[in-house]
Amino acid sequence: MRGKAIFYFAAFLAMATVRAGSAQPKAGGEPWQWKEMRPFHLIAEAKASSEDSLWPASHLIDGDTSEPMGLWQTKRNSPREASVELSLREPKKLDNVRIFHQKEPRYYRSLDYTISVKVGDEWKEVAAVRDNRKSGWRDHPFPPVTTDRVRIRITRSEYGYRMGLNEIEVHVADDEKAASFSRCSAPHYCGNPADMGVIEWEAATPPGTSVRLRTRTAPDAAGKPSEWSPWSDYYERSGNAILSPRRPWIQYEALFECHEEKVPSLESVRLGAPDVVREARTKNYVIQPGEESLFTLIFNRPMDTRSDLAVTLPCPGDSHKMPPKGEWDQDAMSWQTSVSLPPGEQADEAILNVSGARAKDANVIMWPHQERMPVGKGRLTTYLRDLCDWMMIHPSQAIFVEGYNERTILGAYEILGDERCLAQARRWMNQLLATQKPKGYWGTGYGDVYFADTGSALGLLVNIYRYAGPEDQQRILAALRTYFRLLLEEGDSKGRSFLHEDGSLGVGFSTDKEGNIKGDISASYTISTALTGAEIAAAMYYITGEEKFKKIAMDSLRWIFATLREDGQIPYILDDWNPGRKNKQELWEAWPYDTSAYVGEGVVAAWTYIDDPAARRAIEQMVKPHIEWLLRTQNPDGSWAKPFSHDQLRSHGVVNLLLWYHQDVSPDDRIATALRKYIACLLDPDRSRALRVKDDGIATSLVGRAVVDLIRPGTDCRRWKDKDHP
Numbered sequence: 210m211r212g213k214a215i216f217y218f219a220a221f222l223a224m225a226t227v228r229a230g231s232a233q234p235k236a237g238g239e240p241w242q243w244k245e246m247r248p249f250h251l252i253a254e255a256k257a258s259s260e261d262s263l264w265p266a267s268h269l270i271d272g273d274t275s276e277p278m279g280l281w282q283t284k285r286n287s288p289r290e291a292s293v294e295l296s297l298r299e300p301k302k303l304d305n306v307r308i309f310h311q312k313e314p315r316y317y318r319s320l321d322y323t324i325s326v327k328v329g330d331e332w333k334e335v336a337a338v339r340d341n342r343k344s345g346w347r348d349h350p351f352p353p354v355t356t357d358r359v360r361i362r363i364t365r366s367e368y369g370y371r372m373g374l375n376e377i378e379v380h381v382a383d384d385e386k387a388a389s390f391s392r393c394s395a396p397h398y399c400g401n402p403a404d405m406g407v408i409e410w411e412a413a414t415p416p417g418t419s420v421r422l423r424t425r426t427a428p429d430a431a432g433k434p435s436e437w438s439p440w441s442d443y444y445e446r447s448g449n450a451i452l453s454p455r456r457p458w459i460q461y462e463a464l465f466e467c468h469e470e471k472v473p474s475l476e477s478v479r480l481g482a483p484d485v486v487r488e489a490r491t492k493n494y495v496i497q498p499g500e501e502s503l504f505t506l507i508f509n510r511p512m513d514t515r516s517d518l519a520v521t522l523p524c525p526g527d528s529h530k531m532p533p534k535g536e537w538d539q540d541a542m543s544w545q546t547s548v549s550l551p552p553g554e555q556a557d558e559a560i561l562n563v564s565g566a567r568a569k570d571a572n573v574i575m576w577p578h579q580e581r582m583p584v585g586k587g588r589l590t591t592y593l594r595d596l597c598d599w600m601m602i603h604p605s606q607a608i609f610v611e612g613y614n615e616r617t618i619l620g621a622y623e624i625l626g627d628e629r630c631l632a633q634a635r636r637w638m639n640q641l642l643a644t645q646k647p648k649g650y651w652g653t654g655y656g657d658v659y660f661a662d663t664g665s666a667l668g669l670l671v672n673i674y675r676y677a678g679p680e681d682q683q684r685i686l687a688a689l690r691t692y693f694r695l696l697l698e699e700g701d702s703k704g705r706s707f708l709h710e711d712g713s714l715g716v717g718f719s720t721d722k723e724g725n726i727k728g729d730i731s732a733s734y735t736i737s738t739a740l741t742g743a744e745i746a747a748a749m750y751y752i753t754g755e756e757k758f759k760k761i762a763m764d765s766l767r768w769i770f771a772t773l774r775e776d777g778q779i780p781y782i783l784d785d786w787n788p789g790r791k792n793k794q795e796l797w798e799a800w801p802y803d804t805s806a807y808v809g810e811g812v813v814a815a816w817t818y819i820d821d822p823a824a825r826r827a828i829e830q831m832v833k834p835h836i837e838w839l840l841r842t843q844n845p846d847g848s849w850a851k852p853f854s855h856d857q858l859r860s861h862g863v864v865n866l867l868l869w870y871h872q873d874v875s876p877d878d879r880i881a882t883a884l885r886k887y888i889a890c891l892l893d894p895d896r897s898r899a900l901r902v903k904d905d906g907i908a909t910s911l912v913g914r915a916v917v918d919l920i921r922p923g924t925d926c927r928r929w930k931d932k933d934h935p
Contacts, residue, residue, distance in 0.1 A: 290372075304383075313344075319338075321363070323336065393463075396460045398429070402455060415473065425459070427459075482575055511570065512566050512575075611654075611666065624924065638677070641669065649691040718730060736781075744815070766811065769808055801850070805862070884919070
């Protein structure tokens with residue numbers, strides 16, 4: 210063992226503290242950190258006449274053109290007009306204003322607007338646009354004019370409930386461009402630094418351009434910098450240790466080298482103690498009192514194993530217990546220990562704190578790392594109870610949304626024992642059975658008939674089958690047989706089966722306003738193949754034992770995973786609306802986590818209901834690359850998909866998929882950590898705003914299904930006929 214650590218239990222502090230190594234830090238001082246985003250951007254500030262707190266005007270100049278996260282939007286009050294004013298750091302001769310218009314019109318793309326610049330005390334209009342239909346970047350050139358203010362006034366937007374833009378840039382006239390220029394930051398007070406740390410930056414450097422940085426430091430003189438040290442040499446790369454002397458004040462200078470008309474930009478600068486903890490992994494996704502929890506700290510660079518690593522987390526245990534030990538791995542990139550909370554511990558959250566270690570390469574102290582750790586499942590259970598109450602008060606007309614609601618409510622009955630939940634699920638079972646059309650399909654509640662959405666709802670019939678009496682079981686089975694007879698035998702208007710020879714399933718039917726069928730939508734669709742082809746067919750195999758349903762389920766999954774991209778992503782295939790799959794944005798970018806969630810639902814059902822070792826091995830092999838893709842692409846906040854996107858609303862089923870893989874296929878601390886991060890995000894009111902729980906019915910219904918399984922894995926899909934599956 211190269212480095213050791215010991216947990217010391219201090220009951221009066223309710224903390225567990227770890228110290229590793231024997232070397233002493235440099236005398237005195239604390240870690241410090243200074244971050245700046247786009248520090249020398251020409252536009253210093255953006256102010257709007259109205260802004261939603263989720264989409265402030267500052268988004269217009271942050272370099273982020275993602276949607277909807279990167280947008281500026283007004284409040285949703287149908288404004289008659291809106292304006293945004295840009296303040297430049299200094300007067301410049303401008304000849305163009307570039308606006309990035311929303312790619313999706315539903316985000317209130319601007320249709321009519323004007324652009325003005327301030328000259329003296331007057332505003333001068335330089336561009337006017339009517340009936341804009343362009344998305345992405347649009348140029349608005351005008352004769353050069355010197356100004357330090359730009360205003361954009363919008364008078365009409367798509368849909369009209371809000372107004373907004375995505376990003377704005379201003380263009381400096383060519384005769385004001387220089388071959389090179391430098392910019393100096395304001396002085397920054399570091400306090401009493403343990404060391405000066407490192408300098409890290411991100412820059413946009415078109416070919417032939419460059420950005421270089423250097424630093425200087427100064428003593429403190431009554432709250433102001435005193436005599437500055439000489440400028441350091443320019444740093445060769447981001448991440449270098451700061452060369453300037455250890456002093457309370459620091460300043461940096463950036464040198465920009467241009468090429469022809471190309472100008473580089475500095476996107477971010479970070480100085481001081483580096484963030485070195487890449488991830489804190491746990492063996493379990495919640496810390497259970499009385500059970501041993503394994504912690505592994507993964508660092509992004511080699512660490513000095515002799516330095517003082519301090520790890521703390523709430524642990525009101527017995528101070529006389531034999532303390533567990535931790536150790537570094539051979540490459541000093543990870544450190545592992547275990548700890549047990551005492552049985553009966555009532556805390557619902559622990560805060561992991563990591564500090565004191567030094568990066569080996571730069572010999573600088575780390576920036577402290579803090580992370581929330583869920584303890585027990587009490588908060589999740591309370592959360593589920595609250596969700597069920599909300600769902601009962603806010604039923605949805607959409608068949609798939611209410612289907613997930615009712616599956617959540619039924620799951621809550623099994624977890625909470627609340628008879629109201631079982632009664633509610635039975636009511637909706639009867640409603641669903643009563644509303645099946647003679648032909649075998651169900652109306653969706655919002656237009657065309659989708660076998661994908663139907664599959665989500667029929668999952669409730671499968672789950673409640675165990676609670677149904679013999680008569681109701683026959684009704685459920687008869688409804689499912691009628692449904693599959695439509696898919697396999699009656700088919701579309703031309704008598705063609707909706708199940709294709711390659712294993713894929715068609716979409717459904719187009720309907721008129723009254724819900725009457727008017728046409729077929731029968732080409733291959735990933736989501737219907739997963740939710741009806743894999744999930745409901747596998748359930749039918751479990752209920753009836755008929756081999757044809759097993760074949761349908763396995764063929765469906767084989768077709769889906771034959772489309773898997775090399776990186777593990779599953780495409781969103783809807784051939785009727787994307788013929789030839791030529792629209793790559795729709796295929797790969799619009800719905801990646803929606804696709805993952807619904808395919809995952811089919812995967813879990815097929816593996817669970819088909820108790821065949823060879824079939825299960827095949828499913829496990831097919832899905833493994835996709836599991837890896839999900840682990841690689843989780844957001845830092847613990848969610849998946851672009852924040853606030855329609856894709857994110859439907860993303861929560863990836864939690865059920867990952868949980869199943871971790872519990873039933875291959876335990877993986879990476880999955881446990883991903884689930885823990887998701888729980889922490891979900892239970893944090895601020896971080897979970899983008900998830901829109903109890904604000905959007907789709908998101909709420911799918912979150913409910915995820916929470917049910919997080920509390921009791923396998924509740925939404927399990928072999929309830931087997932004696933060893935209660």
